[in-house]
Amino acid sequence: MSTARIPPGGFKELGPVNWAISKVGARGIRRPRFSLVNVLGRHRLLFLAWLPQSLYLLGAGKLSRRDAEFVILRVGHLRDCEYELQQHRRLARTRGVDAATQAAIFAGPDADGLTERERTLLTATDEFVVTRGVSPQTWQALSRHYTTQQLIEFCLLTAQYDGLAATITTLGVPLDFPD
Template sequence: MSTLEPARIAPGGFRELGPINWVIAKAGARAIRAPRFTLFNVLGQHKLLFLAWLPSAGLLLGPLGKLPRKDAELVILRVAHLRDCEYELQQHRRLARSRGVDRETQARIFEGPDAAGLTDRQRVLITATDEFVVTRSMSSETWAALSAFLNRTQLIEFCMLAGQYDALAATMATLRIPLDFPD
């Protein structure tokens, strides 16, 4: 999304979000060290949907998730790259670094599954993400390769994570959600 395009739904404040979602948006902004968490300030305007979505999204990213956090960030970064979603990239480049995915590894993730220096696990995760996002499914070969690294609950979570971030990328692009950081 070009930063020159105006937001289709402007980030809301207390009146648009209501007290609960406003507090959540403020806490989120503090967590990402930004003046506001624009995604929350937009999505929070649909009060009930936001409150229903947030626990699921939090589970996929938080300590209760079944995928290792490094794997989750790899998947999110790859989805964001494939969908050219600068908002997701901006947020998750930072978060991934805090979870042990350095800049060099991130560059390999963006390069793709054939990038030099990736582990077999990373190659499979990238390939699986590519197929999931591009074809909306996964070949039997890729599923078997992914199944060698992930257990049943992790496989389910992988699909939900990739789907969640693909849907978020589409939502952010359509709503033209402004970036949280000027860089």
């Protein structure tokens, strides 16, 4: 990754609340620093507005955590965002997405070993990221597997991680796992 355009902040740049959040996050990923939080947290109020939605989509949404990781990994792959991929390869393993399944996600909807629902989810993710929408045929297929609330969440989750990948890349957020 290129040099950070906005380097991760410390206590002074983050303020006490965002600094405390960054410390809890770093402990959660078992690293001395959580670079994304230490960069985004420099915009103190915007970070606090963004964080609840992000946490909801990641951990408490209507989509299964496994399906959310399918979407996030596919977006990270499509956007070539190594930061997002590093974070979510690890998290996905804890949510039942093993290395073989991750390889299938990266290979795309036609990869061996995927269920019809998983193929549909990856196809919809590809369409959303590449064309900024989902075709009527794919939407109909997606609707056979997900509720109305889950469909809305799919759109917001995909948009969130697509925008996050662009932000991470643009700001040059340093990797937390540089190995």
